[in-house]
Amino acid sequence: MGIDDIKLVGVMGGGVMGGGIAQTFAAHGFTTIIRDLNDDLIEKTRASMVEGRFGLNGAVERGKMTKADYDATMARFSFTQNIRDLSDCDLIIEAVPENLELKKTVFAELDAAVNHSAIFATNTSGFSIGDVNKAVSRRDRFIGFHWFSPAFIMKPVEIIYAPETSEETIATMEAVGKQLDKVTIRVKDAPGKYGFVANRIYFAMVAEARKVLDEGIASADDIDTVMKLGYNWPVGPLGMTKGARGGWQ
Numbered sequence: 001m002g003i004d005d006i007k008l009v010g011v012m013g014g015g016v017m018g019g020g021i022a023q024t025f026a027a028h029g030f031t032t033i034i035r036d037l038n039d040d041l042i043e044k045t046r047a048s049m050v051e052g053r054f055g056l057n058g059a060v061e062r063g064k065m066t067k068a069d070y071d072a073t074m075a076r077f078s079f080t081q082n083i084r085d086l087s088d089c090d091l092i093i094e095a096v097p098e099n100l101e102l103k104k105t106v107f108a109e110l111d112a113a114v115n116h117s118a119i120f121a122t123n124t125s126g127f128s129i130g131d132v133n134k135a136v137s138r139r140d141r142f143i144g145f146h147w148f149s150p151a152f153i154m155k156p157v158e159i160i161y162a163p164e165t166s167e168e169t170i171a172t173m174e175a176v177g178k179q180l181d182k183v184t185i186r187v188k189d190a191p192g193k194y195g196f197v198a199n200r201i202y203f204a205m206v207a208e209a210r211k212v213l214d215e216g217i218a219s220a221d222d223i224d225t226v227m228k229l230g231y232n233w234p235v236g237p238l239g240m241t242k243g244a245r246g247g248w249q
């Protein structure tokens with residue numbers, strides 16, 4: 001499966017990440033279908049993709065997207081509650097909540113429902129790809145594709161390969177990343193560790209910020225302020241965790 005074979009992309013799970021990921025695929029020419037569980041969740045994702053702080057309306061207002069590209073992007077994404085509507089997808093990006101058993105259940109369902117040649121990618125924040133891929137029969141076409149929030153805006157994507165992942169799959173996902181105007185980095189799966197590269201370093205930093213807060217030596221706002229002003233971070237370590245959980249409204 002090369003990049004030219006990818007005509008239809010399925011995103012499993014709207015939400016904070018799935019909506020932004022789907023928006024990015026659609027904006028870069030991929031026909032994209034998003035599966036979530038009910039009408040309310042789908043409407044929430046649609047609203048965030050179109051009217052949210054980093055949505056398509058704002059991209060046009062800020063001059064980042066022409067009206068013609070906006071119209072084309074809007075026509076390239078759709079929603080479903082039925083997993084069978086993903087059966088013809090060539091690439092699936094999974095963005096359901098961070099629960100290993102849920103992800104394995106979802107991938108087992110997808111493995112049965114989706115075109116056998118399709119690539120499966122998980123946006124897990126840190127589970128070993130060698131654990132998640134046990135749920136599928138296509139382990140050579142199974143990979144980690146880890147985005148940052150807000151997905152439409154942030155540049156990097158970590159590409160995590162297990163021993164079973166084929167070089168062709170890695171190369172295809174690097175080409176997909178390039179088409180999405182992202183910067184990909186390759187990461188070797190590390191069983192027993194949680195968080196690939198960025199999250200392992202980030203979690204260590206947040207843990208230290210929490211320790212400082214718990215010791216009562218500075219307030220949360222002051223901790224964020226000194227890291228923003230002292231190290232030119234756009235967001236402080238404690239403010240960052242709020243945005244990641246709740247979305248960037």
Ligand SMILES: NC(=O)c1ccc[n+]([C@@H]2O[C@H](COP(=O)([O-])OP(=O)(O)OC[C@H]3O[C@@H](n4cnc5c(N)ncnc54)[C@H](O)[C@@H]3O)[C@@H](O)[C@H]2O)c1
Nearest residue numbers: 013014015016017035036095096097098124125147149244
């Ligand atoms: N939030 C972040 O900053 C961030 C960054 C990078 C990676 N991630 C990872 O991305 C994944 C999703 O995180 P999120 O923050 O977007 O979660 P979220 O809770 O905002 O969204 C998850 C969505 O999946 C849906 N869902 C649940 N079960 C489903 C199923 N069987 N089929 C289809 N949809 C289903 C939920 O209804 C929900 O809309 C997690 O693995 C998380 O660790 C999150």
